[in-house]
Amino acid sequence: MLKEEINKALEVLKAGGIIVFPTDTAWGLGCDATNEEAVAKIFALKKRVDSKSLIFLIDTENKLQSYVSEIPDVAYDLIEYTEKPLTIIYDGAKNLAKNLINEDGSVAIRIPKHDFCEQLIQRFRKPIVSTSPNISGEPTPFNFFQISDEILNGVDYVVDLEQESTEEKQSSTIIKLGAAGQFAFIKK
Template sequence: MEARVSAKIASLSAEQLKLVEKGARIIRRGGLVAFPTETVYGLGADALNTDAVAAIYEAKGRPSDNPLILHVSSIAMAEGVVEINARARILMEKFWPGPLSLVLTAKDVVPSRTRGGLSTAAVRMPDAAIALALIEKSGLPIAAPSANVSGRPSPTDAETVRSDIGAKIPLVIDGGDTRFGVESTVIDMTAGSAVLLRPGGLSKEAIEGALGEEVLLPQDQNIIRRSPGTRYRHYAPSLPLVLCCAQDVPKGARRWAWMGISEPQGEPCAQMIFKDKAEYAKELFRALRALEKSGAEIIYAETPDETGIGRALKDRLLRASGK
């Protein structure tokens, strides 16, 4: 793992490293930096600095009881902020760096503000060179929700970050488009069984294969709230969003836009067709922002099946629609 992290950081250009060094100085001073991960762009601050974390909530307009994920660059750094059990370590060694966040018992060093007032904290190691370098150079775990106005579609490119919150923060590091387009999978590892709190870039099936056991779905709302992105409406475009099958768009629907894998019946004023679920997920948030500017009055979106990345994609679509 250490070798993979070092290799990724070594792949950065001199110009990128210069921006990372600037970002690390801002983080150490208690400031905010937007940066790319493999999932979406994050809005980062020192996870152990209460005032810095408070600035994240203020910049996003984020509810104060919505916890933040701590981004680390090594298992040793994770051990400094949470209690790691044997099963969690299996997943870290298998899938880190990658789009997997693990909810574990927080250590006292993690401020209550970072944890959203909970006794647990979510940690992950991002699989993106700029993100890993920023954590390494700052020497701190970085708390980082998506770098957008709370409730809006998450940003998957730097320009979206700038248009949403660029005026509120000192630095946006541009790393191009993100690879997954949906946030990390969040798994609660504090009990006897692993519990899926939020589907994301790593499939439930892959996690079950690594653990050799079923990953349960949550039954208790108090457990669900340990994950960000599960209690409030998220990812919402400015237009109504309705999920349906390609053949079920209502006849005579008002001026409408379409997105999905299949061609719709009828005549949308704008449409975005993707080759498969992976591309649908990767382009979802960008598509929502584009279609809300298309002149349509409503967006119809194809409902994916729940295998692989489809589970995360369907979750984001449901939340964007307000369901």
Template sequence: MLLSINPDNPQKRLIEKVVQALDQGGLIIYPTDTFYGIGCDLFNKKSIKRIYQLKKRPLTKPFSFIGANLNDISLYAQVSSYAYRMMKRLLPGPYTFILEGTRLVPKLMLTKRRTVGIRVPDNKICLAIVQELGRPIISTSVNLDEPSIIHDTYSSLVEMVIDGGVI
């Protein structure tokens, strides 16, 4: 399903449709501030494994995930005072912070060193999805930036492609 969402003012009813797909274990393709990403609910192991298969990526290389804000990040990563000040200055934005994960993070998403990559992108659609869902989503790139091409390429592999314009 291709779903067009206004990038400047995401429509709540459409965001709710996306969240419903995530709640049901669906994979989505969504815009961030730097790329279109493939994602799913951080806590849906089956969906995460589907993304690993889709990307042909070994389970030993965890994906980053997206939080809604600094409070979200502090639930899933140990944030030092220094890191907090830096993130407060830089987020939302095009950065991934590598931090030690907390016990809330599924083991499948931790590196051998128990670290996680966390982002808070500067994209209203992406943030609206995470805020409405109430928990983080996986983030890995699709390596394409035109929504119609993404849809043609991935529509049979994911439940929903969100058109938020060209990145």
């Protein structure tokens, strides 16, 4: 089942499509983070202005240097020792869809601890956008039953895993990390 769902999601991502998928936090609305057209589809579906950047996922901290020009050493400690999901905003984004990068050149990255996400990203070999599957301004759906039909009907594929779970997961802590290693909590 897991392998089948990964294969189906991979096909859609490779074709520039968008998916709804389970993560270690809220459900995700995702696409290829290097594909500008796919990212634009997510902004359109969410009715969100593209000046508000999106989070993307990678499978291991070893890939950070592929998407961020300078990684402060403290980033690796934060990733290693955090107990709950952590999103870090880094300066100096690179090798990503231009409409995914914030106006100030920063980008938000999370490394999920979730079987489906980890395996999907490993197999895809590229980062995957993960934003909440809701219309901008509406509440974040923390389980599958809270996702609107408008979103579910607007994507190319809905991953058929964890849909029955009513567990409300927590969102990630968000930290902005400066080049010199200073950091500030954006959302605890």
